[in-house]
Amino acid sequence: MRELLEFLARGLVEEPAAVHVEEIEEIEGEVILELEVAEDDLGRVIGRGGRVANALRAVVKAAAVPAEKRAIVDILD
Amino acid sequence: MEGAENAAETLPAEPADRVRAVLERIVNELELDADVVVSESDGEISAEVEGEEVGLLIGRHGQTLDAVQLLCYQIAYRGHSDRKRVTVDAAGYRVRQGEELRRRADLAAEDAIRDGRAIELEPMGSNERRVVHEHLRERPEVETYSEGDEPHRCVVVAPLVTD
Numbered sequence: 001m002r003e004l005l006e007f008l009a010r011g012l013v014e015e016p017a018a019v020h021v022e023e024i025e026e027i028e029g030e031v032i033l034e035l036e037v038a039e040d041d042l043g044r045v046i047g048r049g050g051r052v053a054n055a056l057r058a059v060v061k062a063a064a065v066p067a068e069k070r071a072i073v074d075i076l077d
Numbered sequence: 078m079e080g081a082e083n084a085a086e087t088l089p090a091e092p093a094d095r096v097r098a099v100l101e102r103i104v105n106e107l108e109l110d111a112d113v114v115v116s117e118s119d120g121e122i123s124a125e126v127e128g129e130e131v132g133l134l135i136g137r138h139g140q141t142l143d144a145v146q147l148l149c150y151q152i153a154y155r156g157h158s159d160r161k162r163v164t165v166d167a168a169g170y171r172v173r174q175g176e177e178l179r180r181r182a183d184l185a186a187e188d189a190i191r192d193g194r195a196i197e198l199e200p201m202g203s204n205e206r207r208v209v210h211e212h213l214r215e216r217p218e219v220e221t222y223s224e225g226d227e228p229h230r231c232v233v234v235a236p237l238v239t240d
Contacts, residue, residue, distance in 0.1 A: 001106075004106045008148055010088075011088055011095070011099060011152035012151055012152055013155075014155075044151075044155075047147075049227070051147060054144070055144035055145075056144075056148065057144075058136065058140055058143075058144035059103060059148060062107055062136060062141050063106045065133055066107060066108040066133075
């Protein structure tokens with residue numbers, strides 16, 4: 001999940017080296033993925049009306065299913 | 078880890094190849110037994126994920142598939158101004174959905190013409206609305222437009238008054 005989110009985010013941004021995802025699992029089975037990108041790239045991972053952010057959430061959510069986990073994507077701004 | 082670090086650098090340059098790379102990565106991550114086929118025409122990059130059990134990739138009402146398609150488009154054309162449409166299908170889902178949508182659009186058109194009033198279809202996403210608009214464009218006796226705000230935006234099919 002973390003690697004997939006990083007991969008997708010790096011594909012979306014102008015500064016892939018600045019992409020970082022922190023994986024936090026405080027509650028068993030519930031993974032919070034904190035996505036950090038360069039300030040100028042925030043719009044690229046959020047998109048008009050949050051469309052890109054929601055798409056990232058949907059795909060990561062699906063990727064959590066085989067691992068039998070719940071994933072939450074949090075975009076840090 | 079190494080792969081993830083180098084992911085952006087290893088993404089191919091050509092948009093169609095990027096679409097394939099993104100889809101293969103997602104298929105792998107979702108642990109699907111499926112093949113990715115990508116074709117490109119003048120106006121469109123079209124990708125199909127072929128496999129038996131691809132429901133996870135499609136999601137409820139195709140929401141996950143729409144998300145994958147949007148990400149493929151954004152990643153394929155990052156930094157490009159000359160863009161084509163990107164469509165991603167899985168096991169013929171969009172083809173089947175398209176047939177059902179066109180059938181419902183035809184029924185709405187017939188009702189609109191017969192009753193002489195505008196018929197509102199149920200709310201749907203922009204991909205589905207486009208299918209309805211394009212399909213009914215062929216019928217000169219009706220016009221279509223979209224009304225309302227996402228996610229409740231819907232297509233209205235109205236009879237064209239001729240005099």
